[in-house]
Amino acid sequence: MVTLNSYNLTWWVYTNNQLRSIKDLAPVTECEINSLEEYNQRRLTPATPSLISQWQWGFVCLGLYLGALLYGLDTTISASVQGPILASLGEIEKLAWVGIGFPLGSVSVILLLGWCYTVFEIKYLMIGSIVGFEAGSAICGAAPNMNAMILGRVIAGIGGAGMYLGGLTYISVFTSLKTRPLYNALIGLCWGLGCILGPIIGGSFSVSSASWRFAFYINLPLAALLSPVYIFLFPKHNAQPQTPGPTKLARIDWVGAVLNATVFTLFQVVLTFAGSTWKWNQAGPIALWVVFGASLITFVVQQVFSFFTTPERRIFPIHFLKSRTQILLYTSTAASSAGLVIAVYYLPLFFQFTRGDSAIRASVRLLPFITVTVFFIMFTGGLLPILGRYSPLYVISGVFLLIGSSLMHTIHIGTATGAIYGYEVLAAIGIGATMQVAYSVSVAKVKHHDTQNAIGFINVAQIGTMAIALSIAASIFQNRGLINLKEALQGYGFSEQELRGALAGAQSAVLMGGDMVVKTKAVEAIIKTMNSIWIIPIVAGAVSFVSGALMKWEKVALTTTSA
Template sequence: MSAPYQEAIPKDDSTQPRASDFEATVGNPSDSEKSSLNSASKIQEVSKVRWILVCAGLFLGALLYGLDTTIAASVQGPILLSLGEIDKLAWVGIGFPMGAVAVILLIGRFYSLFEIKYLMIGAVITFEAGSALCGAAPSMNAMIVGRVIAGMGGAGMYLGALTYISIFTPLATRPIYNALIGLCWGTGCILGPLIGGGFAVSSATWRWAFYINLPLAAALSPIYIFLFPKHCSTPTIPTVTKLATIDWIGVTLNASVFTLFQVVLTFSGSTWKWTEAGPIALWASFAVCLTLYVIQQTFSIFTTPEKRIFPVHFLKSRTMILLYVGTAAAATGLAVGVYYIPLFFQFTRGDSAIKAAIRLLPFIVLNVFFVMFSGAILPMVAKGLYAPFYLATGIFTLIGGVLMYRVHVSTGVTSIYGFEILVAIGSGLTMQVAYSVAVAKAAKEDAQNAIGFINTAQIGTIAISLSIAASVFQNRGFINLRDALAGYNFTEDELRGALSGVQSAILKGGNAVVTQKAIEAIAKTIDSIWILVIAAGAVAFVCGVTMKWEKVDMEMVAGG
């Protein structure tokens, strides 16, 4: 089968990663195509036990990353009761993906320059430090800082796992490994609300929802330290020289753009009035940073086209753009489902955190199944034909989003399960596909850029969609509650307290009429959040229609 057409992304077949000591043992999948065909047998015959243990470490990192992505969904109420400051509550969920997306491109550049084993260990340590701070947090500010730090470390673990897979696995089976990473991440997403809800109602308290990461990582620390293979693509270049090649201005502007956008979007309307000087100044700062970032990256100011932090040349490729947008659409469906399905059941059915998390299982299990399903059939049955996956994502997500938007307080539980499963199938089908396709479409030396590019779409969109959803929930929810309870003289704090799900005078005051009106108003607010998913489904459908219906030869994957 011929190599895939490279759409404005030239390949340089002479560019090869340096063989490491581990590759010499298990086979170097980044050598010629002939070498890639027998690398799997070398791994199995020579270093099977070691490779299994290495994969265990990689998969655990992905699992912990998924765990912390969703664990906040079921512990926000207990955290609020302990730490207070309802205006900052949304950051318990948003802080983690925001920390990840702020540094993901920088981490990707690090993995292409420095020893990946040490970077992976450093990421694990950072993640554990953030988790420990969250567990011990004496205030909401400390909790937010811990979540951001954990997100930065988690991004390094996740990207490190994808990097190891791109370097050390056989080319033909790489989509399977990527799907396994997605499976472990999805399993973490399943366990997150369950573990968080379980600890929230136990004597251990919500703090162990974060502390649990420490013993899990400690158990496999010998694997990280003694068995993880070493690999550095630029072993002869001094560290100072490597650091000097990084586009630090682009790194700073990238982090500023994402951070400012999420801060102003989350706090505007809830903490600050839209017309106040604070949010106006922040919106203006965001616009300035975004403009400077676009200009600096486009014209490679204080850097070079090869060294700029964002792979601008990917924007010349229709396929890469559509892969990015399609992945973002899938991530939106996942983020909204994971956070707002349990919330709906907590408000409308009075579920505990653990029961609401259990009700999320159909969504997560089906999502994870279809992540694996698409990873398995992409190289084997579909023979690399990727466009139909995005078309299917659009159809399932759009239909599921519309049905969830029409859900009301009296909708049957069975019907809701059916609707959420449609969204789960849609988001699962293309949650991981782009990692394999983007690397296949990129030049060998651009493999790490391709991984970071898609990871920004996936994790960045989770952060942005949660910020938008939180803003809608706080602002639209307050308006809906105010209108529904007009005449009852509830204060603004009481109305916002009802949105948190805590023991508020509105929901627990004993007035059945007030409680029912409040629940209906909140359910209506959650319905409006599903508009995000409807839009994501429509976008994914357009991506599937406009993508090239081409087959990407998985035997010719670049960058490995």
């Protein structure tokens, strides 16, 4: 018999007359076990009933799911309000940042926040994140200019990342391995639903008397409604209650955190502005590329050799790079995220340009995509504990995403709407099938002390890839689109500013001048550009397929439960 407690990293138990080492999920309170089997049974037992009541846990889940929904909503809500924002605030060269600013803010702090959730009181971090998210939303709604809008989006992204990580942390702390896939699937369902409903809700406000500003203000009353739940019902959990706060702060890998944020920010800035605001061969973007490369190398070296920190405290879980499974889970999750964000942002644009749809009508055309994506997020979340094996899901996901995206790459002005819906559905199956699976698999494959690292690692893949994919797509759309428009409308005397206005969907002379020949040529050039953007999900589908094929043919220790 041996006593276990939550502060040990390694425990020893006698079973079958042998001394065995356990490095796995620790119980929250001290307990005694007689065998390895009893220990495993204990760690698979949900902690929730003994800590909080079922009705309280229900309200906690409601708060977590709303947070995930709002986070997903703000990730994509700008997709259908960029036109009205541009008409109101101007500065077309900064327009892409309305969409990019939110995921950029998130990915810049994901690893830092993930580390904080392992050492600080998670309830206070969650509430602080909600306050930050709401503050950013309020700034966006009241923005007098584009700079304020971008600032608000970044702040909201930081707060949103804390909300999302907080939800995943609560689930990892208060649920068992048995129930965790279902809870993760529900978090993923709400986040994915928010992502896909974002353009619809944003489009609804943009054409209403309330204006686009209420697409951001809507977050305020929703969070206020559940504020008593966050304040009074959310349980506390501090993994290191005996360590003083200043000591915890001093242990943070601040150098790594700053370098991580710098790398992502520089990449987004140079990729977004090069070619649109700056010429590619100008000194400004060249210098930024050099600084970005130097920052990336510095970050890698600092993390590998643990400069100014220790291997246990470095911000990036670099030991995961030694695991084939973790690397493949990362790449395949990134693939699903890339497919999702491209579809959500550019499918409505296709219908606006080719069918003359309003923002709300174009967004409603995403419903087939919404329904199928949400269904498969839930389906695979419930299937994983039954199937056990995860690699087939990624192989199937890659096949469907590759086929659906390849078909979307071929569409043109005359493509039947029904055919496009069919292509959407194929891509949606691939995206939804593996959108959240890695959260359960990655956590199940690591030791307890690496749980938060696993969540943060996959979150970087999911949210970070969204920011990167949006930046790449925006660069293609602005640069390749301008070239295509210049070629199509050569000799018509349009200025570069007017052509860029057409790409933004603004009321430009190109699209609203009354000349149908000009409009048709312009739309054909824009759709040709969008077809180029669909190469991103095509590559993502191939990556998902290859990742799944290279994964171990193994079962993870997850079983279904009625709890």
